[in-house]
Amino acid sequence: MISRVAWIFIAVISLAACQSQKKEINLPKTDMAQVALIPKPVETVATHSAYALDSSTVIYTSQANPEFHAVGEFLANKIKGKTGLTVNVNTTSEAGSVDRIVYINQSDSDDLKTPEAYQLYVKKDSIYINAKTAAGAFRGIQTLRQLIPEQSNDTLTDHPLWLVPTGKIMDAPRYAYRASMLDVARHFFTVDEVKKYLDILAYYKYNALHLHLSDDQGWRIEIKSWPKLTEIGGASEVGGESGGFYTQEEYKEIVAYAAERHIEIIPEIDMPGHTNAASLSYPFLHAGGKADKPRVRTDTQVGYSSFHTRKDEVYEFIDDVVREIAAISPSPYFHIGGDESHVTKKKDYIHFVEKVEKIVQNHGKTAVGWNEIGQAKISPNTVLQLWNEPHNALKAANNGSKIIVSSAERMYLDMKYDSISEYGLTWAGLIPVDLAYNWDPKTYLEELPEESIMGIEAPLWSETISNSDELEYLAFPRAIGYAEMGWSTAESRNWEEYRTRLAKQVPYFSRMNINYYPTKLVDWE
Ligand code: NAG
Structure with a gap:
């Protein structure tokens, strides 16, 4: 019998294979630091490329933590509301190797000093949100919602894309x-x-x-x-x-x-x-x-x-x-x-x-x-x-x-x-x-x-x-x-x-x- 882990592995590999067949598109330059984020994050470093959000994106959430999964579902819902896109939400520990993902990850990194602290990395093919608690992940999700542009880009490919500017955000609240x-x-x-x-x-x-x-x-x-x-x-x-x-x-x-x-x-x-x-x-x-x-x-x-x-x-x-x-x-x-x-x-x-x-x-x-x-x-x-x-x-x-x-x-x-x-x-x-x-x-x-x-x-x-x-x-x-x-x-x-x-x-x-x-x-x- 094939174990559950193996099934996830196969699913991940085939998803990756399917993604790699996708035509590379030239994404226009964006600037994460120019997005009108409120509240202003503690640190924002822009890397001037873009993650193309479309329906091939899958949201993965850390291990089998139901609270993180709920944060993933919340994000999927808000993406739907803002863009009309339906993105799936999965739970796996293997998501690290996949393309076109938003990974909401429970992390015990020492850089995350308070329960609501989070790190957000937007790369060309993936988005990572690290937080110690689901509350931290949830705050990170709000930043991501604000980073998704109001307007889609309809000219780059045969279907609409929302260009999320790349970079990293290290963030935590001043007051608890x-x-x-x-x-x-x-x-x-x-x-x-x-x-x-x-x-x-x-x-x-x-x-x-x-x-x-x-x-x-x-x-x-x-x-x-x-x-x-x-x-x-x-x-x-x-x-x-x-x-x-x-x-x-x-x-x-x-x-x-x-x-x-x-x-x-x-x-x-x-x-x-x-x-x-x-x-x-x-x-x-x-x-x-x-x-x-x-x-x-x-x-x-x-x-x-x-x-x-x-x-x-x-x-x-x-x-x-x-x-x-x-x-x-x-x-x-x-x-x-x-x-x-x-x-x-x-x-x-x-x-x-x-x-x-x-x-x-x-x-x-x-x-x-x-x-x-x-x-x-x-x-x-x-x-x-x-x-x-x-x-x-x-x-x-x-x-x-x-x-x-x-x-x-x-x-x-x-x-x-x-x-x-x-x-x-x-x-x-x-x-x-x-x-x-x-x-x-x-x-x-x-x-x-x-x-x-x-x-x-x-x-x-x-x-x-x-x-x-x-x-x-x-x-x-x-x-x-x-x-x-x-x-x-x-x-x-x-x-x-x-x-x-x-x-x-x-x-x-x-x-x-x-x-x-x-x-x-x-x-x-
Ligand atoms: C104060 C009252 C409040 C009232 C408000 C109106 C406090 C703590 N108490 O007089 O009952 O509604 O002003 O601004 O604010």
């Missing part, structure tokens, strides 16, 4: 955490709308999406032990529309879709403030005192609601909520909010944060909170999201906590671009596309050591937006600049050069039907 946040509480966004946002984030190498799942105006995730949260709390949103919520099955669908793109979903339940919708559903949660009596809220005020912080039942409730969400969230992080608890007494707030941090830890997760939680004695493994108050972040960083930089004046995607832009707020100032890009997270808080910065996150609050078109108007193109800020080295970033690459994203925007804001600061192509 590169996220956006979507507020699905002020306005609800459907599973499909979240998926589309994830698709675009993945293309620019984001690796996390924080979902703000609860606020005064709405509760957006099914909690089986507390059904009124969605029956009552899920039924409203800003402006008075009917809101909505994700069933746990739908939430899992979002998590799985994100995971296929090597993006983590970080769930947030915001507390003890921003809790009107929860207290409306279960009045025992309400603090009383200075906090407004719960009622349906469709306005955009903040800072008037609070959970009761001294009742055991409140913590039992929180324990149930965290348990149910943690059970369907593979991310190690659970965001507990903690912002703008203006009507909670400081000592009650501190007591609350310390108790909830423990609940989160008991369910196996690391707590994340807005910078206000730094007022409490939080453990060094709790993460702070710095949006407005440096001193709390500094204190926590000195105690060992990692910081996510989300400066409101630079990174809030819900701020208007300029005085004529349609959606958004202005309280943290206008954030035009150049201002969004042209600064460094390190300089936002000079005293913060670089090692304390876990990464960056661009929050998109949804008081003024309620569908994909409006979401995309505020997010793009600014979120693309943050993608580069999170990935590329500080020294390699330059606004004048970046804006020329940004201008070349238009064909991708059109293909994806992205309603970006066509700022005049960029000469769109």
